[in-house]
Amino acid sequence: MLGRLLLLVIALVLAAAVFLVGRYAIDKATRRDTSDRPPPWRDLNVLSLAAQVVALGLIVTVGAWLWSNFRDRTDAIGLELTFDFLDQPSGISIADNPLSSDAGIRDALQQGVKNTFLIILLGIPLSVLFGTLIGIARLSTNWLLRKLATAYVEFFRNIPPLLVIVFLWGAVFLNFPIGASPTAEAAWRPLGGWFIFSNSRFAFPSIIGLDNFGLYQLLIAASVVASVGVWVWRTRVFNNTGVPHRRALWSLATLVVLGAAFFFALGGPFEFSKTTVEDRVWSGGFRMQMPYAAVMSALVIYTASHISEIVRGSILAVHRGQVEASHALALNGLQRYRFVVLPQAFRIAFPPLINQFLNYTKNSSLAVAIGFAELTSITNNLFGNSQPAPQLTLILMAVYLFFSLVLSAMGNLVNRRLQLKGA
Amino acid sequence: MTSVADSDPFVRNKARDAEGLPPSNRLSAGEWAKKNLLNNWYNSLITVVVACGMAFAVVRTLGWLFSSDFLIIRRNLAVFMVGQFPRDELWRTWASGYLLMGAFGVGSGVLWRSAQADAEEKGLPTEPHSWPDLLRRFWAIIAVLVFFVSFARTAPPFVGLASAFAVFWISRESGRRFSAAARARGLFFAGLLGLLSLLVLAGSGGLVALTVGGLVGAWTLSEVRRYVDDYVVGRGAASPEVLGQPQRDQRWRLPDLFKRPAWATWASRAAAVVVGAGVWFGLRAIDWGGYGWEDWGGLHLTLFVTVIGISAGLPVGILLALGRQSDLPVIKGASVIFIEFVRGVPLISLLLFSWFMLPLLFPIDLDIPGKLTRAMIVITAFSAAYIAEIVRGGLQSVPRGQVEAAQASGMSAGRIQRLIVLPQALRAVIPAMVGQFISLFKDTSLLAIIGLLDFLRASAVANAQTEFLGQGLVTVTYPFVALGYWAFAYTMSKESRRVEERLGVGVR
Numbered sequence: 001m002l003g004r005l006l007l008l009v010i011a012l013v014l015a016a017a018v019f020l021v022g023r024y025a026i027d028k029a030t031r032r033d034t035s036d037r038p039p040p041w042r043d044l045n046v047l048s049l050a051a052q053v054v055a056l057g058l059i060v061t062v063g064a065w066l067w068s069n070f071r072d073r074t075d076a077i078g079l080e081l082t083f084d085f086l087d088q089p090s091g092i093s094i095a096d097n098p099l100s101s102d103a104g105i106r107d108a109l110q111q112g113v114k115n116t117f118l119i120i121l122l123g124i125p126l127s128v129l130f131g132t133l134i135g136i137a138r139l140s141t142n143w144l145l146r147k148l149a150t151a152y153v154e155f156f157r158n159i160p161p162l163l164v165i166v167f168l169w170g171a172v173f174l175n176f177p178i179g180a181s182p183t184a185e186a187a188w189r190p191l192g193g194w195f196i197f198s199n200s201r202f203a204f205p206s207i208i209g210l211d212n213f214g215l216y217q218l219l220i221a222a223s224v225v226a227s228v229g230v231w232v233w234r235t236r237v238f239n240n241t242g243v244p245h246r247r248a249l250w251s252l253a254t255l256v257v258l259g260a261a262f263f264f265a266l267g268g269p270f271e272f273s274k275t276t277v278e279d280r281v282w283s284g285g286f287r288m289q290m291p292y293a294a295v296m297s298a299l300v301i302y303t304a305s306h307i308s309e310i311v312r313g314s315i316l317a318v319h320r321g322q323v324e325a326s327h328a329l330a331l332n333g334l335q336r337y338r339f340v341v342l343p344q345a346f347r348i349a350f351p352p353l354i355n356q357f358l359n360y361t362k363n364s365s366l367a368v369a370i371g372f373a374e375l376t377s378i379t380n381n382l383f384g385n386s387q388p389a390p391q392l393t394l395i396l397m398a399v400y401l402f403f404s405l406v407l408s409a410m411g412n413l414v415n416r417r418l419q420l421k422g423a
Numbered sequence: 424m425t426s427v428a429d430s431d432p433f434v435r436n437k438a439r440d441a442e443g444l445p446p447s448n449r450l451s452a453g454e455w456a457k458k459n460l461l462n463n464w465y466n467s468l469i470t471v472v473v474a475c476g477m478a479f480a481v482v483r484t485l486g487w488l489f490s491s492d493f494l495i496i497r498r499n500l501a502v503f504m505v506g507q508f509p510r511d512e513l514w515r516t517w518a519s520g521y522l523l524m525g526a527f528g529v530g531s532g533v534l535w536r537s538a539q540a541d542a543e544e545k546g547l548p549t550e551p552h553s554w555p556d557l558l559r560r561f562w563a564i565i566a567v568l569v570f571f572v573s574f575a576r577t578a579p580p581f582v583g584l585a586s587a588f589a590v591f592w593i594s595r596e597s598g599r600r601f602s603a604a605a606r607a608r609g610l611f612f613a614g615l616l617g618l619l620s621l622l623v624l625a626g627s628g629g630l631v632a633l634t635v636g637g638l639v640g641a642w643t644l645s646e647v648r649r650y651v652d653d654y655v656v657g658r659g660a661a662s663p664e665v666l667g668q669p670q671r672d673q674r675w676r677l678p679d680l681f682k683r684p685a686w687a688t689w690a691s692r693a694a695a696v697v698v699g700a701g702v703w704f705g706l707r708a709i710d711w712g713g714y715g716w717e718d719w720g721g722l723h724l725t726l727f728v729t730v731i732g733i734s735a736g737l738p739v740g741i742l743l744a745l746g747r748q749s750d751l752p753v754i755k756g757a758s759v760i761f762i763e764f765v766r767g768v769p770l771i772s773l774l775l776f777s778w779f780m781l782p783l784l785f786p787i788d789l790d791i792p793g794k795l796t797r798a799m800i801v802i803t804a805f806s807a808a809y810i811a812e813i814v815r816g817g818l819q820s821v822p823r824g825q826v827e828a829a830q831a832s833g834m835s836a837g838r839i840q841r842l843i844v845l846p847q848a849l850r851a852v853i854p855a856m857v858g859q860f861i862s863l864f865k866d867t868s869l870l871a872i873i874g875l876l877d878f879l880r881a882s883a884v885a886n887a888q889t890e891f892l893g894q895g896l897v898t899v900t901y902p903f904v905a906l907g908y909w910a911f912a913y914t915m916s917k918e919s920r921r922v923e924e925r926l927g928v929g930v931r
Binding site for chain 1: 459460462466469470473474477750751752753754757764766767768769770771772775776779780782783784785786787861865866868869871872879895897898901902904905908909912913916
């Protein structure tokens with residue numbers, strides 16, 4: 001089939017060539033005026049068409065060849081090219097997850113996508129925050145801080161992210177106090193056991209709703225609206241009279257006072273839940289799996305070193321006159337950064353930041369090295385359970401491609417809003 | 424007694440200098456600390472906090488350094504460097520290392536010489552190559568070596584490294600003897616040495632002998648042509664010197680002024696083919712022994728995969744970049760789809776593809792190549808996509824007038840790209856390319872995930888030996904590996920910044 005297709009293409013190309021050259025020869029022979037039409041081997045239209053036909057033919061031929069190889073091989077090992085396997089039991093169990101190994105592959109993959117998303121969701125804001133702080137520290141007037149930040153950046157930029165992950169996991173987090181013992185007494189429990197740091201989980205307090213919790217949430221939402229109103233009111237007062245606005249203080253106080261008032265009025269609509277460990281079963285509170293913490297903190301540490309370079313460069317790229325003007329207005333260091341330098345630097349930094357977000361997303365797949373159950377790791381396990389590789393690879397790549405495209409589309413959208421109009 | 428110098432304002436007077444000149448910029452230690460550490464309340468606070476933190480970190484690091492047992496590294500040096508390479512054939516790796524050092528030496532000597540000639544011609548300051556300067560440039564690698572020799576306490580690798588460095592230095596000095604005009608010859612020679620190192624290591628199977636044959640053939644071609652041009656074509660006619668053509672650039676010397684006779688062209692080509700094929704078959708006839716790259720490992724494998732990824736990815740990447748710039752929709756579309764697809768998925772997913780999927784794409788009657796070969800195919804595609812984007816940036820930086828001028832002087836499209844656009848574009852992206860090299864060097868650590876024994880996984884292998892099992896010695900091996908990666912990548916990035924400054928990219 002492949003050979004026949006190839007022959008057809010060659011025949012068509014030959015026919016076209018014969019036609020063009022023949023027409024040119026006839027024109028010449030009959031002394032017709034050909035000054036408006038160059039010979040076909042010099043005609044740009046013909047040449048570009050020919051190049052594209054050849055390129056397309058090449059691509060199609062190679063593609064068809066690979067496809068026929070693929071079919072031969074899959075037929076030989078009896079591989080079905082359907083997605084029916086998604087309903088079979090996955091045979092893998094995920095830590096801290098109710099999904100049992102009987103659950104379908106589809107559910108396992110969904111869980112993987114969710115976990116990948118969790119790494120991205122928490123990690124990107126953290127690395128921006130951390131990276132910005134380090135970028136500012138690199139420009140500090142404090143010599144010690146500046147050198148420390150430089151050493152940090154030069155070290156972490158120049159080692160593989162995978163190494164940071166396995167090091168944090170193998171040499172730091174696994175050396176935390178043992179948490180899997182029956183009583184987990186060895187684990188480090190600061191603040192009266194509200195926090196637990198052990199080598200299997202980190203636990204933090206969480207909130208459990210009691211009676212009237214739904215109503216309380218509504219009232220809190222109303223309080224947030226009220227505190228935003230206070231913020232706007234203080235800003236307006238400041239703009240009209242010049243009285244110091246202290247809007248952050250005012251709105252925070254509004255929120256706390258209202259929240260406390262409603263709390264007591266509703267007779268305690270929620271309570272804090274403490275994590276307890278009994279017979280190796282962890283319950284209550286908010287529990288973070290160790291691999292998750294390891295992957296995320298390692299990626300934040302690594303990405304922050306790249307982001308700090310971007311932030312530093314953009315701060316330096318803000319026009320000198322802006323800084324001098326803010327000095328002339330007697331703004332202090334914090335105000336200078338908050339109101340003059342950072343807003344402008346952020347505009348410059350945003351496009352390269354999108355790139356870092358994409359890198360972060362792709363690097364989240366490194367969690368496979370320490371077995372955190374995100375998408376790549378689960379896919380890898382499924383490969384190990386001899387599930388069909390072609391379909392799984394397709395799903396894996398499609399999901400990451402989707403994440404990348406969505407992130408860069410969102411980034412470009414924000415970037416368009418950020419950039420100066422007409423600039 | 425007063426002299427003329429005291430009254431004359433235009434004669435230098437030390438005593439007056441001391442009074443009249445502005446105060447010196449040098450600060451005393453106290454003043455410096457006040458200015459740089461304690462200039463306001465929050466900086467003082469930061470200083471105290473950071474100093475306490477650093478003191479703690481230094482104490483902990485020193486504690487780690489002197490309490491840890493580095494036996495695991497001493498025992499497993501070979502694993503870290505060459506993986507599972509057969510132990511009774513380790514001389515091959517040493518010999519190959521020396522040859523490679525020779526290749527680097529000759530190459531860098533020749534490049535130094537031509538950079539020197541270039542700088543002299545343009546009247547630029549030539550680069551000093553003093554010892555303190557070299558120390559400053561390569562302190563990271565030197566520091567890691569010193570650290571490793573003093574704590575792993577093994578003499579043989581140190582002796583080996585010292586002798587490898589001596590080979591490097593000697594060949595560098597001999598590389599400088601090549602005149603700037605013979606630069607191509609010198610680089611050919613360096614390339615041959617490099618291939619020879621591969622030959623010793625891996626034997627003549629597969630592509631190595633073919634590449635050596637091809638290189639020798641190309642060398643023969645250029646030498647025969649030079650001979651013909653100098654002694655057959657040039658004789659009797661005006662010699663290039665008379666015409667005032669600079670002799671060091673061979674390309675412009677002859678083609679348009681003299682016609683090389685057809686028999687000479689064909690004779691040189693025939694000579695090249697005969698010599699090249701002779702070398703190829705000769706090399707294949709000898710049994711060199713050796714082990715192919717599927718048996719390699721450790722730092723050696725990491726560096727090899729990086730070099731192959733970049734050098735094989737470069738031509739593909741350039742083609743992709745040109746394709747992306749093309750006006751032809753089919754070619755442009757195919758390039759864009761390939762580039763964006765590869766850049767949009769993580770390298771791991773590509774490596775998993777190479778592990779599980781790529782075997783299914785080979786013809787059914789063909790033996791499936793090894794895991795490393797498949798990984799290298801994927802890594803080449805990966806780096807090609809990234810290089811394509813870098814090269815695209817370079818292509819866009821070439822002023823439009825250059826292309827228009829070339830078109831006006833009647834050059835063909837191919838010649839415009841080859842002789843006008845690409846040289847300028849590639850020169851502009853050298854620093855970005857080094858950045859890509861570093862990033863690929865770091866990315867090769869992912870080979871560990873698909874179970875290849877690279878520099879990173881050597882650590883896991885060492886920790887799995889019964890002697891060291893379950894003792895938590897990753898706290899020793901991972902820092903060692905990290906320092907190894909860091910020393911290479913840090914030195915390369917510093918060098919690329921230096922090149923960037925020298926090229927003046929971004930300044931003009």
